[in-house]
Amino acid sequence: MAGKRGSGVLELAVLGLLNESPMHGYELRKRLNALLGMFRAFSYGSLYPCLKQLLANGLIVEDRPEEPNVAIALQSRRSKIVYRLTADGKERLQHLLTEAGPATWEDEGFGVRFAFFSHTRADVRLRILEGRRSRLEERLERLRAALARTRERVDHYTLELHNHGLESVEREVRWLNELIGRERAAQENASTSDKNQDAPRRDGR
Amino acid sequence: MAGKRGSGVLELAVLGLLNESPMHGYELRKRLNALLGMFRAFSYGSLYPCLKQLLANGLIVEDRPEEPNVAIALQSRRSKIVYRLTADGKERLQHLLTEAGPATWEDEGFGVRFAFFSHTRADVRLRILEGRRSRLEERLERLRAALARTRERVDHYTLELHNHGLESVEREVRWLNELIGRERAAQENASTSDKNQDAPRRDGR
DNA sequence: AATTTCATGTAATTCGTTACATGATTCC
DNA sequence: GGAATCATGTAACGAATTACATGAAATT
Structure with a gap:
């Protein structure tokens, strides 16, 4: 098919x-x-x-x-x-x-999905943003763990690279937090005057 | 071959x-x-x-x-x-x-090249860092130009995405500037006491 | 004894690129 | 009338992935 x-x-x-x-x-x-x-x-x-x-x-x-x-x-x-x-x-x-889909697709697809947000349902927007955030946070944990394991055994440049990468990801998480906050506020704002703003939730699995 | x-x-x-x-x-x-x-x-x-x-x-x-x-x-x-x-x-x-190589390879390869900096000649390090910076700056120019052309015609989300991307790239440029500065300082430091720290320059083309 | 982790590989597929080839339209 | 850009495609290739298949070693 x-x-x-x-x-x-x-x-x-x-x-x-x-x-x-x-x-x-x-x-x-x-x-x-x-x-x-x-x-x-x-x-x-x-x-x-x-x-x-x-x-x-x-x-x-x-x-x-x-x-x-x-x-x-x-x-x-x-x-x-x-x-x-x-x-x-x-x-x-x-x-x-x-x-x-697989994490790799979600990563690649995030930018594109975001670019079409103005044509996307509010609940889907929120799901995409939260999905992205949780994937990034998972990655942060893994990176920090790996960094802690090899601490002091890596050279100056490797450390520099890891720190820069870490900060970049952290920065994006903060950005996502801001966006998610705004989305939530807008949604609450809308639901005070308008009902059935909630998504009809899909099957739980 | x-x-x-x-x-x-x-x-x-x-x-x-x-x-x-x-x-x-x-x-x-x-x-x-x-x-x-x-x-x-x-x-x-x-x-x-x-x-x-x-x-x-x-x-x-x-x-x-x-x-x-x-x-x-x-x-x-x-x-x-x-x-x-x-x-x-x-x-x-x-x-x-x-x-x-082609810009796409240089982009992909930068992280790896950087990771092996401690085994790389000082002049090569500097060249790689400066190459990366100039590619990023070129990209910045193109992005800013594109953003200016379509200004006000894009929706809120697209603008948000572009700004976030722009800031990320700018941030990396600043990082590179710092690194380049440090490399230059170290190189000068070395060349005051030690000669032939300069690279034997390869053919100009 | 069973499970997990270590260790090595192959086949088919995916998503995309570069280089090529062609022709119409617009600008100067 | 020549150059640049618009417009549409094809063939060959590239780099890596997923899913599969196997088996030895260490841990519990």
Whole structure:
């Protein structure tokens, strides 16, 4: 059922962007690298095969701008294949935004998920932020333990590297804490006036 | 000449560790993930094929602990294949530590290169640090430009992400500046009493 | 004796890249 | 009319992963 290809951060990013508005490949790549410039940059060699795959899976459709009545001869100008999401595509996007996976995927996918937060349900946002935080905290523990075990036996540079890394992660945790706090406040704010702001909780397992 | 396989961060890391002391695969992986825990974790599925490749390329040799005279029957205990660097391997390590490559490799390799700084020539250290800094600064410029172009057209979350990313990179640049300053001071300190501390500069191109 | 940890490997797969190849459109 | 950029793709490759498979050694 699930296609053999088309997974990965790229799929999520493409679906997310097409969810905001239909686009052709070239523009997609530009917006992609503007949006995710902090983390990575995708090339056409990845993008077009991905689009092909999404098309084959029925998650997107092409919108070639042909008005059949108006001008038949103008079909020669057949550049710019605009893609847009199908219903299946939207479903898939929600799945990718929501569902958990292996830690490595969650790590890679966080930036992209965050980038589409304004199109994401409040409860899902909170879950993603908390998930990220707990993974980072787990990592912190492991790193601190490893550092304590080898204390004094490592050279100056290794120590410097570890400390810098540790501080970076700690900094991100503080950032997440702030964001989570704001999200919670906004949610409470909304639930005082509006009910059913809570997510209908999914099956417990 | 150059083997078709065995490139990547892993090769550098393995050579670097074996340069410190001979080791068998299992221990190698543990030390690897302790050393590079901040960035990545390698699995046996990567490590053993890499060792095999390095062996085939003559960069390492195996040191199976068989004393032929003592006990022939004890060969049945053929665990723990200890590897150590050959002369070619040391040369290759110096090449990998020193030589520049595509930006993506330099980015991935920085952490590993840094981890082996205590076994690296002072001038090479400085070059690596400055290279990293200039790449980061280039990235900063691009990010700031992109941010300025789309200013006010992006949603709250995207802005938050970009700012956090920007600050992280700026922070690393400051860290590098500190390190570079210290390296320079140490180098000057040394060159007042000791001459030929300068690197014999390689061909200019 | 059983379980955990040590130790070594292979096969298939994944996600992405670089380099190549092509052509239309716009700017100068 | 020539250059830059827009636009779409393909083929070959790269680096590492996961899942699988095996067995010896140490601990309980």
